[in-house]
Amino acid sequence: MSDLYHVSSSPHVRSKDTTGRIMLYVVIALLPTSLFGIYNFGYRALILILVTIASCVASEWVYNKIVHKKQTISDMSAVVTGLLLALNLPPTLPWWEAVLGGVFAIIVVKCLFGGLGQNFMNPALGARCFLLIAFAADMTKFTDDMSQYLADGYTSATPLAVLRSGGAVNTMDMLIGRTGGTIGETSAIAILIGAIFLILMGVIDLRIPASYIVSFVVFMLLFSGHGFDGNYITAQLCGGGLMLGAFFMATDYVTSPITPRGQIIFGICCGILTGLFRCFGANAEGVSFAIILSNLLVPIIEKYTVPTAFGVVKEKKAKGEGK
Amino acid sequence: MNKNVERLYNGIIKENPTFVLMLGMCPTLAVTSSAVNGLGMGLSTTVVLVLSNMLISAFRKVIPDGVRMPAFIVIVASLVTMVQFIMQAYTPSLSDSLGVYIPLIVVNCIILGRAESYASKNPVIPSMFDGIGMGLGFTFGLTCIGLVRELVGAGQIFGFQVLSLSWFTPITIFVMAPGAFLVLACLVAVMNIVRGKMEAKGKPLAKPSGCLTGDCTGCGHAAVCGGKTQTETKTE
Numbered sequence: 001m002s003d004l005y006h007v008s009s010s011p012h013v014r015s016k017d018t019t020g021r022i023m024l025y026v027v028i029a030l031l032p033t034s035l036f037g038i039y040n041f042g043y044r045a046l047i048l049i050l051v052t053i054a055s056c057v058a059s060e061w062v063y064n065k066i067v068h069k070k071q072t073i074s075d076m077s078a079v080v081t082g083l084l085l086a087l088n089l090p091p092t093l094p095w096w097e098a099v100l101g102g103v104f105a106i107i108v109v110k111c112l113f114g115g116l117g118q119n120f121m122n123p124a125l126g127a128r129c130f131l132l133i134a135f136a137a138d139m140t141k142f143t144d145d146m147s148q149y150l151a152d153g154y155t156s157a158t159p160l161a162v163l164r165s166g167g168a169v170n171t172m173d174m175l176i177g178r179t180g181g182t183i184g185e186t187s188a189i190a191i192l193i194g195a196i197f198l199i200l201m202g203v204i205d206l207r208i209p210a211s212y213i214v215s216f217v218v219f220m221l222l223f224s225g226h227g228f229d230g231n232y233i234t235a236q237l238c239g240g241g242l243m244l245g246a247f248f249m250a251t252d253y254v255t256s257p258i259t260p261r262g263q264i265i266f267g268i269c270c271g272i273l274t275g276l277f278r279c280f281g282a283n284a285e286g287v288s289f290a291i292i293l294s295n296l297l298v299p300i301i302e303k304y305t306v307p308t309a310f311g312v313v314k315e316k317k318a319k320g321e322g323k
Numbered sequence: 324m325n326k327n328v329e330r331l332y333n334g335i336i337k338e339n340p341t342f343v344l345m346l347g348m349c350p351t352l353a354v355t356s357s358a359v360n361g362l363g364m365g366l367s368t369t370v371v372l373v374l375s376n377m378l379i380s381a382f383r384k385v386i387p388d389g390v391r392m393p394a395f396i397v398i399v400a401s402l403v404t405m406v407q408f409i410m411q412a413y414t415p416s417l418s419d420s421l422g423v424y425i426p427l428i429v430v431n432c433i434i435l436g437r438a439e440s441y442a443s444k445n446p447v448i449p450s451m452f453d454g455i456g457m458g459l460g461f462t463f464g465l466t467c468i469g470l471v472r473e474l475v476g477a478g479q480i481f482g483f484q485v486l487s488l489s490w491f492t493p494i495t496i497f498v499m500a501p502g503a504f505l506v507l508a509c510l511v512a513v514m515n516i517v518r519g520k521m522e523a524k525g526k527p528l529a530k531p532s533g534c535l536t537g538d539c540t541g542c543g544h545a546a547v548c549g550g551k552t553q554t555e556t557k558t559e
Contacts, residue, residue, distance in 0.1 A: 094492070108505070134496035 019116070022253075023076035025203045029194035030083055030248065036190040037183035041091035045183045049086040051095045055102030056082030063111045077116045081105050084124035084248060087184025088241060088288065089131070090142055097135050101127040121295040122255050125245075125288045132288070140283075142180040159239040160284040163232070171231055174238040181240070188238040195247035208256055209246040211267030212274075216242065219275030242274065245287040255295040262298075262305035269294040269301075327452040334456020340433045341464025341507075342514040347433045350424045351465060352503040358481050361469025362462060363417045364424060367410060369458025371402045372434050376442040376454035378402075383443045395438045400429045433461060464510075471506045472497045 038046045056078040064071050072078075082102055089098055105127035110119045132139045142158050158181045159169040173179055177187025184191075198204045217233060226232040237243070250256060250270050257266050270290050277286020340346045347368070355361040378398050379386075386394045407425045410418040418425065428434065437457055442450040473479050476497030478486030496502050 097492070100494075130496060130501075133499065133501065134494045135492065136495065138492070 019075040019077065022203055023080050025198060025201050026080050026248070027076065027083060029198045029203075030080075030087065030184070032190040032193045033087060033184045033187065033244070034083065036177055036187045037087065037091075040177060040186060041183060045091045048089060048091060048093060048095065048098050048183065049083065052086035052089070052098045052102045053079055053082030055099040056085070056106050059103045059106040060111065063107055069115070072115060075116065078106055081110070081123045084184075085127050087244060088124060088128045088182050090139060090182050092141055093131075093135075093138055097131060097138060100134075101131045104130045117254055119254055120298075121292050122249050122252050125249055125292050125295075128288050129292060158284065159235060160278070163235055163239065164284045169235050169239070171234045171238065174235060179239075185241045185244050188243050191243040191247060195243075198247070204247065204251040205263075207260060207263040208251050208267040208270075211264045212246040212250055212270045213237065213242070215268040215271030216275050217271075219272055220279070223275065223279050225279075236278065240278075240285045241287040245274075245291055246270070249288075250291050250294070255298060257298050257302045257305065259302055259305040259307060261307070262301045265301050265305065266294055266298065269297055326449055330449055330452040331456040331459070334453065334458070334460040335463060336460075338457075339460040339464060339514070340457055341461055341468075342511050343518075344433075344436075345511075346436055347431050347461060350427065350431065351468065351507065352500070354421055354424050355465050355468040355472055355503060355506075356476070356498045357473040357479070358466055358469035359417070360420055361465035361467075363414070364421055365458070365462025365465040367406050367421075367425060368428055368431060368433065368461055369455070371399065371406055371428050371431075372437060372458045372461075373451055373454035374402050375399045375434055376437055376450040377447055379438045379442040380445060380447045380450035386443070391439075391443065392435075395435060395443075396429065399434055399438070403428045433457060467510055468503065468506050471510070472502050475506075476502055 034049060038049070057073050060073050060078040061071065063069075064073075082105075085101055085105055086098065089101070105123040108130075109121060109123040109126035110116065113119050142161075159174050159179050162169050169179075174186075175188050177190060179186050195204075195209070199206060217237070220226075220233055220236055221228060224232070224236070241249075246267075250267065257263050273290035273293055274286050277290055278284065334340070338344055341351055350364050350368070354364045375395075375398055379395055382394070382398075403426060406428070407418070410421075410425060437453060441453045445453070470480060473481075474485070475494050476499075477493050477495075478484060478488060478491045494502075497506065
């Protein structure tokens, strides 16, 4: 009987979720996208993915070694960062630039700010933007002579670039992913499969992706100059990193708000900024910059969306009652 | 150690304005996209700093305490105008690439800082050496940052292509604004390691002084604050 009367301090309800487990789910959810990327762009995509992951894990190991911190590579977060970064790179990128991106993501964006949980922006996206500025030509080169690598690889201008120059795109191809682009962004279906898996496993919830996508669609309807053109909106949704960003990057626990209302505001910020960049910016794509900028707003969003605890009466009201 | 040599050492190593005092960050970040720019900016600041330190030190007994800031600014501004004209005449390309940062030397915190904390209380010759030391320290800092940024960002050193573009892809972010922050942070970290090693060897570098320790000797504001330490003033 005495076994029933354990005396312990709270919390009394425990979950089996650990960082490593959640990160593993994210890796599994990213598998369809990665596999499709490899199928689409050939072995170069596979090499790029492996190299980036290796560079991320190695930089975290080396950093922890140098500063005499506890090794944290077993929590898999470096693997996720590396995989996400690789999925955000064009398949033609030289491998050493990808390595540099991995080092930047882990050391500068994550470890220098105190490791996982302390980084103020998404490491993968931070590194992507670093590479985008550092190697602008390589990072936007989606057309390349592929015949020397693979017979049926896809290299063409990204659908968004075609749309921007006024051309027409095949939305069915974009849905399946048979277009040019970064390794992981082309197939909307593969991303959605992973996203549904994450939602079912309870790793992410719909607040951020839904408010992101809805606000983006509303913005594009209002300001893109194409009106209610279903084809155009679908192409904008499936094109570029929007899907990957909305489900896998904007939902990053560390860099998104923890308050429910804040998450919706955060999603709307991402959506509006993405729309702004795509409609009025210099580039065809703007998802990574939009998410990074919104990451920086998170502390402010959280500050103003703290929910009132159960039973707490707002001060103003309390005064009125007192009189 | 000779007082003048001590001033030089102080400016270049002990209280290096770029890496230790973190003063003059605006030109440090903005003009160091190449080593030549860094060197030019550093040297022109050095000239102004040496002359302003000497002038302010020479006039320190005539300048009334209440209007010392305007007086300092007038002296510094006249010197900067002279330097600017000279640079426009003899080094027009450097003057073009430094642009607005030459006139901005007027409000450089190193110059006003040295005027306020050293030149206005010390004789002319030590003040001159203080200016030379601080100026060279600033030049050293800017040139280092410029060297690294130019090398990584363009593969050049002082304008000469040392890394062949046939195999080297310039990491252009380093000649742009973000690169300045990255390189500055790395160099400060390196400098801190060096200083840490020097301290371990028993060379005392920057002893804590001033408000934090309650040491009011050598501070001109003891009359204003009444000798209270910083924490005491805060709690009031």
